Amino acid sequence: MVSAVFHSPLDTTPVPLPGKTIELTRSAAPAAHAFNVAEPPATKAAVARVPFDWRALWLRVLPPLIGVALLIGIWGLLTLKSSTFPTPGQTFDAAVKLFADPFYQKGPNDQGIGWNILSSLKRVGLGFGMAALVGIPLGFMLGRFEFLNRMVSPLVSLLRPVSPLAWLPIGLLVFKAANPAAIWTIFICSIWPMIINTAVGVQRVPVDYLNVARVLNLSEWRVMTRILFPAVLPYMLTGVRLSVGTAWLVIVAAEMLTGGVGIGFWVWDEWNNLNVKHILIAIFVIGIVGLLLEQMLMAIAKRFSFDD
């Protein structure tokens, strides 16, 4: 019933449009002028008639809430009689305590969760940043030069599916230290989506745009900045988004092995302490940080996308 009430204003909005086009073809005035006059009032009227869309809000907010509630409910039910696995309530209490003081420092192996997250983000930022600096220009070159593409493509296909953990020993061997090895692992695992997506983007630049560049006889620099780069940007940002996801996925595994300060190491440390509540909290924290990174890049991608 509620949905029917809220449904009506949405349904009525397209109705004035056909009316407008009929008027348009009937009028004797030149078509282009009719466009100019008819368009703005019609859109304004449509905006004015649609009230705040409560129904869409409910559809957006309610289902995710139900989903989360369901997860916690099942978790609660399953752990009702368990003594080893913490209940949602216990975990929540532990989280409150943990986040009350996220930035304490008691020696190198006992630091607040805030420091752990920040040092993981720092590693991800470094590894991912270097991957972007190398991967994006490399992708451009692969897209632009067929020879290079054929030369490098088999290598990319070969190396891309390799597990991050297989790269770690190489890093340890070369850098002889845990921290650079972890950054190296992130670098090598997050570089592939950026190379591939950028290269595909360059190859898919519409021929029309390149013809425009040829007719205008634009310099190579202008072609790059005004045509190639904006045309490739959406593809590139998809690559960047996938890369950040991979980088955040890899960091936990890498840190578990290398130790030090970081969310991955923290999980391993809490496992050694048999503090399962903290491990569950870590899982949520890792998920939420990953989600935020993704959302941030989605927002950037939206900002730079264009409609054709």
Added chain:
Amino acid sequence: MTSFIDVQNAEMVFETKKGRFHALREIRLTVDNGEFVTLIGHSGCGKSTLLNLIAGLLTPTSGVLLCDNREIAAPGPERAVVFQNHSLLPWLTCFGNVHLAVERVFGGNDSKAQLNERTRAALELVGMGHALHKRPHEISGGMKQRVGIARALAMEPKVLLLDEPFGALDALTRAHLQDELLKIVARTHSTVVMVTHDVDEAVLLSDRIVMMTNGPAATIGEIVRVDLPRPRDRVQLAEDARYVHYRKEVLEFLYTRHGHVQVAIAA
């Protein structure tokens, strides 16, 4: 008048995956300075190919094309092209799209203010002065095509090449833009080569209509000289005996003598 564009025995063969495709054969055509020439023919007859050859976007398999007594080897801003699908860059505003062209051609001599002024003047010439800072997706198809024309005109080209510029527009918008184009060409005395499949458009706009035979291996079938005084008014011309005659001549060529592809091959 001097011949400005000179196509000497141009042949065009495409090497495709399905084999060789002989698109154009023995094309000989001259266009005078300040002349308005349209290329007309059934779809697939290679009229756009011929335009692309003049633009320099394609190089002929054999034969030579000259523009102002110099061989056409590559595209250049002195031969501005208005593309069939407007080809505006969606990430630039109308102003930005035209400015890109202006900057390339006049950037060496003009000041920044002069470049901006040229851009604005070109957009105002096509009646788009009100939408300088709109993106292409915010304006209608007719408006996009106008900006495309503005971009070409702003370069002050020696030749304006139009590839079915109004093909995708509704009849009213098309008529309006044709009238605008006539006015602009009268003012700028541009040399124009235009591809079209619209007989009325060809007769209304052209000094000469180049009618092409059907492909493959299409060539120029006949050339009609349109001796109608300018400025031309579409409403008055509709009943003009000469106009009707030219129109019929083109229609006869297209539909009676070269009506079907099969007939053309058999002939």
